[in-house]
Amino acid sequence: MEMPVINACEVEECAYNTEGACHALAITVGDVRHAHCDTFFRTPAKGGDPLGIGQVGACKMADCRHNSQFECHAPGINVGYVESAANCLTYSRA
Ligand code: SF4
Ligand code: SF4
Incomplete structure (x- = not known):
């Protein structure tokens, strides 16, 4: 399987972020x-x-509809702030 790409990340204070990209x-x-x-x-x-463009290597959110066997199967994800923490905005409870 291909790893999902990080389409955008708004957490510019992160060391891995440049101009909204991971x-x-x-x-x-x-x-x-x-x-x-x-x-x-x-x-x-x-x-x-x-x-390089950031990708999702592993995900522990087993209750997300995109998760199977602790891997993300979404075509891509977005990351941003939820209550001041960097979060996967594509998370969706199954
Ligand atoms: S996805 Fe995570 S590691 Fe990548 S820039 Fe955003 S906060 Fe940093
Ligand atoms: S969409 Fe986000 S929370 Fe859901 S499996 Fe992928 S990385 Fe994990």
């Missing part, structure tokens, strides 16, 4: 209770692959 090669989502981006990392330096 450049982490594979993020991890979820702590079972919340669809947080676990890869979120705040530091002054920017990281990731500047030529």
